[in-house]
Amino acid sequence: MIQKTQPDNPQLFFQNPWDRWTSYLQMCDYSKIFIISDSNTKQHCVPYFYQKTGLSDCPQYSIQAGESSKNLSTCEHIWEFCLNNQIDRNSLIIALGGGVVCDITGFCASSLLRGIDFIYIPTSLMAMSDAAHGGKNGINFKGFKNQIGLFNAPKAVLIDTTFLETLPDRHLKNGYVEMIKHAFIDNPPYWEELCDYPWPLDTETLKSYLKKSIRTKMDIVDLDFHEKGPRKMLNFGHTYGHAIESMALADGTDILHGEAIALGMLYEAWLSDQLFNWKSHWLAKFTTLLKPFLPTFTVPLDRVDDLIYWMNGDKKKSNHKIGFSLLEVPGKGRVDIDVKPELIIKSLEYYNII
Numbered sequence: 001m002i003q004k005t006q007p008d009n010p011q012l013f014f015q016n017p018w019d020r021w022t023s024y025l026q027m028c029d030y031s032k033i034f035i036i037s038d039s040n041t042k043q044h045c046v047p048y049f050y051q052k053t054g055l056s057d058c059p060q061y062s063i064q065a066g067e068s069s070k071n072l073s074t075c076e077h078i079w080e081f082c083l084n085n086q087i088d089r090n091s092l093i094i095a096l097g098g099g100v101v102c103d104i105t106g107f108c109a110s111s112l113l114r115g116i117d118f119i120y121i122p123t124s125l126m127a128m129s130d131a132a133h134g135g136k137n138g139i140n141f142k143g144f145k146n147q148i149g150l151f152n153a154p155k156a157v158l159i160d161t162t163f164l165e166t167l168p169d170r171h172l173k174n175g176y177v178e179m180i181k182h183a184f185i186d187n188p189p190y191w192e193e194l195c196d197y198p199w200p201l202d203t204e205t206l207k208s209y210l211k212k213s214i215r216t217k218m219d220i221v222d223l224d225f226h227e228k229g230p231r232k233m234l235n236f237g238h239t240y241g242h243a244i245e246s247m248a249l250a251d252g253t254d255i256l257h258g259e260a261i262a263l264g265m266l267y268e269a270w271l272s273d274q275l276f277n278w279k280s281h282w283l284a285k286f287t288t289l290l291k292p293f294l295p296t297f298t299v300p301l302d303r304v305d306d307l308i309y310w311m312n313g314d315k316k317k318s319n320h321k322i323g324f325s326l327l328e329v330p331g332k333g334r335v336d337i338d339v340k341p342e343l344i345i346k347s348l349e350y351y352n353i354i
Contacts, residue, residue, distance in 0.1 A: 009218065010120075011156040014211070018052045021158055028155075030117070031090040033058045034082055036105045038065040041097040044166040045123045049096055052160075059085040063101070067249060067257070070100050070140045072148070078108045082116075092117050095154075098124035098171075099131035099257060103149075106137025110152040119156045123163040125175025125206075126258055129182070129213045132157045134221045134234075143250055144313040145242040151226055159214075161207055173199065174258035177293050179213040181265060184286065185233050186216050188331040195285060199292050233333035235316060235325045237265030240347075243310035248297055259295035266290055266354075267347040271339060272326040274346075282330060287354055301352075304345050 013020040035058050037046050042062040050056040061081045063069045082093070093116055095105035102120045109118035120132040138149015164172065176199065183191035190212055197205060217234065224231035241257075241264030248255040266287060273283045299307050311322050323336035 008153075009222070010154045012214070013156060013158040014214075017158045017160050021053070021156075024156060028092070028117075030092040031088055032086070032092075034085070034087060034091060034093045035060040035096055036078060036093060036101060036108075037062045037096045038069070038098070038101050039063070040065040041101065041123050045096055045163055048162070049121065063104070065097075065100075067100060067140070067245070070104055072139060072141070074104060075108050075139060078104070079112055082108075082112060087112070087116065089113050089116065092119065092155075094119050094121060096121045096123065098122065098127045102127050102131050103137050103146075104139055106135075106152065106154065107139055107149055110137060110150055115152075117155050119158065120154045121158045121160070124167060125164060125172050125210070126178060127175070128159050128161070128164075129175050129210055130178035130217065132159075133214060133217050134231075135225060143246050144310070145246055147313070159210075161203070161210070164206075169200070170256070173293050174256040177258035177262045177265070177290075179209055180289060180293075181234075181236055181261065182213045182216040184265075184330055185236050185327060185333055186220060186331060187212070190216070191330055195289055229335070230333075232316065232323070232325050232335035235335075236327065236333065237261045237268050239311060239314055239316070239322060239324050240264030240267045240307075242314060243307050244297070244299060246310040246313070247299070247303070247306055253297055255295050255297050258293065259297070262290050262293040263295060263297070263299075263351070266294065266351060267344075268324065268326055270347045270350045271324065271343060272328070274343060275326060275337070275339075276328045276334075278329070286330075291354075298351065299348055301345065301348055304341075304348060307348075308341060308344065 033055060039062055061078055063074050093105060093109040095102045102122060106118055109116045122128045122132040135151045135153035137152060138146045141147035180194060183194050220231055220234060238261060241261035244263055245255060245257060245260040269283055269286050314322055316323050321338050324339050325333060325335045326337050327333050
């Protein structure tokens with residue numbers, strides 16, 4: 001008998017999302033609904049959510065905004081709050097926030113009482129385009145990114161782009177980086193389109209690209225939910241990027257996930273160019289596209305050992321080797337590539353000359 005190896009895809013509420021939300025709740029008849037937000041979305045997004053749903057009497061817990069909250073201590077507070085408010089297995093937990101809120105809510109819901117239904121209502125472009133899709137959830141541990149977690153998809157993802165109106169430009173750019181990645185690794189015509197429409201974008205163009213990015217990511221996830229093969233290409237830019245995030249967090253430096261990934265993609269594009277002999281204009285074109293999204297944070301050459309230390313904690317490491325996801329050409333990837341330290345050093349030198 002053929003065994004099912006992955007969960008059903010979550011429902012995506014994009015067109016008329018709140019009408020579909022109402023129909024979903026009527027069908028499911030949950031015993032209680034819980035809301036997890038952060039200190040930013042509690043102020044800017046929760047009132048709008050109450051207006052749309054009338055659920056202002058639901059238990060609501062808010063975590064401190066930012067990557068530093070993505071830890072086991074925060075989980076304990078969420079679990080305690082839910083248990084104190086008589087959560088049961090027929091309850092629903094809603095993540096109302098960006099990538100951190102989605103990641104930690106999915107993890108807490110999946111592990112509490114051996115599994116509570118959860119729904120993502122992403123409020124950032126990062127979460128709408130990437131973090132809310134694919135079933136990855138988890139927390140950081142001992143400074144390393146996403147070391148504890150699991151694969152479990154939400155029941156639904158509700159996208160209302162009205163939430164993007166609450167975001168400053170830096171946070172919009174933060175999410176757009178993942179959309180650039182989706183285009184570059186899997187959809188060259190989409191990538192060419194992004195190159196022709198430099199940042200900032202008008203609202204309708206951004207919504208159109210958002211739909212393309214969600215579809216691109218979900219097509220990849222559908223092939224490989226548990227990340228054994230082709231899904232690893234979604235990690236393009238993330239071997240460097242997660243290490244850079246961890247370095248910055250350890251230094252007390254402010255850096256957003258997308259900013260670190262933009263820098264990581266630049267380094268990994270350079271590696272791809274070196275290893276696969278890209279056509280001469282690809283690297284320059286990709287670098288030009290990424291420049292507006294790069295952070296002020298850099299990795300000096302005298303800290304390459306620190307960078308490699310954080311890379312060695314990467315959850316994708318196998319057989320004591322760091323596995324990079326690189327591109328033979330735009331739209332065609334190779335995974336689990338072993339890269340020598342000498343090339344890592346040279347990649348840092350490349351950034352110093354652009």
